Amino acid sequence: MTSLEQTCRAELVLANHILARADVLDAFGHVSMRHPERDGHFFMAMSRAPELVEAGDILTYDADATALDADGRAQYIERFIHSEIYRARPDVLAICHHHSPAVMPFSVASVPLVPVYQHGAMIGRHVPLWDSRDDFGDTNMLVTNAMQGASLAQALGPHWMVLMRHHGATVVGTGLRELVFRSVVACKNAEFQYRGMALGPVAGLTEGEIEMAAKVPPAAIDRAWDLWAREG
Amino acid sequence: MTSLEQTCRAELVLANHILARADVLDAFGHVSMRHPERDGHFFMAMSRAPELVEAGDILTYDADATALDADGRAQYIERFIHSEIYRARPDVLAICHHHSPAVMPFSVASVPLVPVYQHGAMIGRHVPLWDSRDDFGDTNMLVTNAMQGASLAQALGPHWMVLMRHHGATVVGTGLRELVFRSVVACKNAEFQYRGMALGPVAGLTEGEIEMAAKVPPAAIDRAWDLWAREG
């Protein structure tokens, strides 16, 4: 294993822990990152609760979501979310799929998320809604094969987050730390929007504000990462 | 005591702790499991807050909710919930009665729970509501005898969860881990439904989706159990 790979795996373990402690992931949901050296490949933990993931649990997946080093260990059923989005979106370097309590109400009521504060701009001007029934009718609500993953990737399109009807959400980023940050602030944004809507109409940021505010500098992301990573 | 009994008791202690930490149980509520070898018998803790239950606190009850080894220790008043449901439902191997903050609003407003996400499908297509007044008029709101337990069991019918008006809920399972999982995800489902309904109309999963999504594989349940049990 190269030293670059080792660094990636260590960051991915931290990302698992951070997202679990931030109530983005619980016993379920997963986070992945592109392999830095092998085209189309990506890293993701074996099937384990994110908070418990250790360096040795990180598996290497190829572009078809086949694990190269599973050695019989269980895998996340929904790994096709990751493979198909990496295939469709070369700019995406990290992905998180989750069912956070902040976002679930919007998934359950099919109400659009809109950016309502500066960091919330990172969810982008439009958060599409994927309804698995459109292409597949009744399912067990999971993304269990490449066709379903591709359908989700198509719904995501060029955006940064996609709501999944009665299921959860998937968030993408151009780097692991950016993805973790976007995933956490998207939950904050959802919570602020939910409570704001209980008080009155919520207009959201203007298009110009979203465009400018979405450019959160890496230093700000690192400031948050340093806080969130302090417990390892 | 057989080694099988010992294993059951250890699992039941863990179930008590997990359900307390997950805010399903607090100082009140209880969880039981069928005796693996004695027909109609079941295990349940003496009257003690679930979070404090230890192996030595587990009592053996017969089919009439008479403790065989209480040695004068206090017993849960509502033990008839368990005996009567085990009598009516041979398929049920574990039962949890609770007053969780997530579910109580539905009990208080008599609003039906519906599955709103994949794991929530485990509550089933229909969650009946038991109103103690129908058979017993005004009571102290507790299930204190076999007749009341049987009435509740009848309301539960073939379902997996029954709301109890102004009281709480009772959840059943075909195994202890499945029951614990169903109890926890039912609370998540209630929370998502509650918040979803504040955003707009909530349709719930389709019947086909419920049927398929309710079949959560044991590996997924074990993944959650491993996380929840990490503190003993």
Add this chain to the structure above:
Amino acid sequence: MTSLEQTCRAELVLANHILARADVLDAFGHVSMRHPERDGHFFMAMSRAPELVEAGDILTYDADATALDADGRAQYIERFIHSEIYRARPDVLAICHHHSPAVMPFSVASVPLVPVYQHGAMIGRHVPLWDSRDDFGDTNMLVTNAMQGASLAQALGPHWMVLMRHHGATVVGTGLRELVFRSVVACKNAEFQYRGMALGPVAGLTEGEIEMAAKVPPAAIDRAWDLWAREG
């Protein structure tokens, strides 16, 4: 100091800690108990955040809320709540005044609390609302003298809890553990009612149910106390 006094003080310290950890008290609010041997006297901590109260902080007050052993230590300004309710209600042996987040919304919106579940019956059929403006016009919103305390006691009347407009609530009990229990379950009841009302109309328990359910046996109260007191 008699051994009975010492026991009382130790219980009162525990009551302070329990109520703080249960989010009934925060940096403010207070809990007192009648002196077991001296007529009209009562015990209450010096002015200190309840979570920090130690045995040496417990002061003895006479019937006019004059501390007999303050030695210059600061006292709660609102001690007249306690002296005047003890004067008006010989059956009351313990009192808690608080501004808990669960109850404050009802105080702020002047919406009546009603019992919505079995333990909630302990708040009684009627929770009166005291509006300090009725007798005193604009004030600093605190109960700072005997006249205001007496006005509050009159509003409480024969009941177990009184809401205070834009201020908080005061709860009374026939014993310290019963008071602590009632204070905690009143907050749970308020939370369940608040969330129930968001789902639909909330009828509350019937009068007959309230009368029967309010008789929570001491063993149940002790079960909760044992859980809540486990951290000292």
Add this chain to the structure above:
Amino acid sequence: MTSLEQTCRAELVLANHILARADVLDAFGHVSMRHPERDGHFFMAMSRAPELVEAGDILTYDADATALDADGRAQYIERFIHSEIYRARPDVLAICHHHSPAVMPFSVASVPLVPVYQHGAMIGRHVPLWDSRDDFGDTNMLVTNAMQGASLAQALGPHWMVLMRHHGATVVGTGLRELVFRSVVACKNAEFQYRGMALGPVAGLTEGEIEMAAKVPPAAIDRAWDLWAREG
């Protein structure tokens, strides 16, 4: 460094930790205090998550928000909030800018905050709303220069708190402990108001009540500080 300076810095570190643990600040937001000896100067941490701030992280800023001792360390982009409010308001000795979950819904829905309980009176009779679009059109939603800071200071006027549309809030005080106290109770007030409004119309305190209740004695503020500072 004088001993007075050292005391100030130690208090400011505590203020950072207290505000973070009270959910006023998270990875973002900041708190400052005037330099006790140098006109127009103030202390504020380098760009770091408040919960992690240590004594060595406190920088000295001049009246134009230029750090005198940064030694290349990163600075909060929004430091102009502080410099311009100190310039406009000689009575202000401490400032906190935050995006707390309690206050954000009001910022997001542009709904006025009103005092709804005794400590809440400290937010004052009027909490103005600053909309960055009025003077600057679309921005990245941050206060990144002196002109924007001056605009915010003008919106604040003679008040104690200013809501910032789709951004957060800024709170000021005549001393650091008073500021911390006001910041925390403003969040409590926002939460009580939010939940009260879900129950029914919320009138808020009268003008006379606000005037009297706003005068919280230093002893009460110290009582809370002693609790909040117990973890350092």
